[in-house]
Amino acid sequence: MSRQSYNGIIREYKEFLPVDEKTPVITLNEGNTPLIYAGHLSKLAGKNIEVYLKYEGLNPTGSFKDRGMTLAISKACQERATAVICASTGNTSASAAAYAAVAGIKCIVLIPSGAIALGKLSQALIHGARVLAVKGNFDKALDLVKEIAAKYPITLVNSLNPFRIEGQKTASFEICDHLGDAPDFQVMPVGNAGNITAYWKGYKEYKSSGKSSKLPVMLGFQAEGAAPIVRNKPVKNPETIATAIRIGNPASWKSALEARDESRGLIDMVSDAAILRAYKILAEKEGIFAEPASAASIAGLLKLIESGYFKKPLSENKCRIVCILTGHGLKDPERAMKSVKKPKLIKPDLKAILKEIGY
Numbered sequence: 001m002s003r004q005s006y007n008g009i010i011r012e013y014k015e016f017l018p019v020d021e022k023t024p025v026i027t028l029n030e031g032n033t034p035l036i037y038a039g040h041l042s043k044l045a046g047k048n049i050e051v052y053l054k055y056e057g058l059n060p061t062g063s064f065k066d067r068g069m070t071l072a073i074s075k076a077c078q079e080r081a082t083a084v085i086c087a088s089t090g091n092t093s094a095s096a097a098a099y100a101a102v103a104g105i106k107c108i109v110l111i112p113s114g115a116i117a118l119g120k121l122s123q124a125l126i127h128g129a130r131v132l133a134v135k136g137n138f139d140k141a142l143d144l145v146k147e148i149a150a151k152y153p154i155t156l157v158n159s160l161n162p163f164r165i166e167g168q169k170t171a172s173f174e175i176c177d178h179l180g181d182a183p184d185f186q187v188m189p190v191g192n193a194g195n196i197t198a199y200w201k202g203y204k205e206y207k208s209s210g211k212s213s214k215l216p217v218m219l220g221f222q223a224e225g226a227a228p229i230v231r232n233k234p235v236k237n238p239e240t241i242a243t244a245i246r247i248g249n250p251a252s253w254k255s256a257l258e259a260r261d262e263s264r265g266l267i268d269m270v271s272d273a274a275i276l277r278a279y280k281i282l283a284e285k286e287g288i289f290a291e292p293a294s295a296a297s298i299a300g301l302l303k304l305i306e307s308g309y310f311k312k313p314l315s316e317n318k319c320r321i322v323c324i325l326t327g328h329g330l331k332d333p334e335r336a337m338k339s340v341k342k343p344k345l346i347k348p349d350l351k352a353i354l355k356e357i358g359y
């Protein structure tokens with residue numbers, strides 16, 4: 001397909017989505033993100049294993065949330081909504097604000113005060129959303145928006161909105177289209193668990209429609225300080241530097257367990273130290289700047305490689321692992337700056353500079 005004829009996930013995959021001729025398509029041409037071969041990680045994974053990175057940070061607002069938001073906002077418009085609301089760890093609000101702006105409707109956002117990355121907050125604000133910082137965590141903010149949406153004519157666009165999941169499942173279609181079939185394994189971060197639900201739904205639908213021949217094993221990773229699914233109970237005060245997955249009581253908990261069990265996969269956890277290590281490996285060895293929550297995928301992959309997980313007998317063919325990089329690194333520039341040495345201040349002197357760079 002030529003570049004010009006791509007017009008976003010709704011037009012691309014309409015036969016798999018709950019849309020008709022009457023649905024207004026509110027799009028920023030989201031989706032169609034690259035699946036990048038990861039040479040360094042493939043080598044670490046071992047013989048006959050190929051690792052690919054689905055770089056969802058290249059969506060219009062810098063995260064996969066756009067796939068769900070294009071559909072949620074389009075359907076809200078079809079139903080003549082004039083306002084949408086969400087609770088957000090950041091990316092949902094950035095996306096909702098942008099798509100509401102295109103649609104010309106009001107967007108209200110509740111964020112946990114002090115716990116969202118600067119890039120994301122600046123997006124929600126510049127797109128004109130009404131942003132309220134709640135003194136409480138994400139789970140509290142979600143309870144509040146659910147209550148508001150139930151009582152007032154405002155459409156909820158968190159992933160409890162089924163159209164969010166429907167839109168997000170298109171990422172699995174793209175992966176199958178790109179590889180010619182589903183991968184053997186998919187590794188991804190798990191926060192509110194909407195995305196693992198969406199991918200699994202997408203893989204199953206593609207297989208039943210004959211567009212792919214198999215299903216991947218789903219491997220989800222939470223942060224150690226925010227791992228309710230792994231610990232099998234809600235976490236009251238979730239803590240992690242990966243703010244996009246700082247969630248103590250996931251809305252799609254049950255369907256995440258279904259994805260795990262039906263695919264014979266697992267949901268495990270990684271420490272913040274492991275996430276930061278993966279964050280740097282991704283940037284330094286693969287040339288990709290992803291936000292910390294996305295690096296949880298890579299931390300999980302490394303944990304599984306180190307434990308020998310992929311050494312179990314696989315098919316004779318090459319084994320393909322896809323890791324989902326959910327959001328762009330520029331979302332959280334403060335985290336990046338905390339993870340590196342600051343540039344050295346130097347006088348504008350050729351000799352001094354050459355000495356510094358080793359010539």
Ligand SMILES: *Cc1c(COP(=O)(O)O)cnc(C)c1O
Pocket residue numbers: 063064065091092159189190191192193194195196244245291293294326327328
């Ligand atoms: C929303 C988000 C997640 C978590 O996705 P869930 O559907 O809540 O599990 C992970 N990474 C990034 C960058 C996100 O924006």
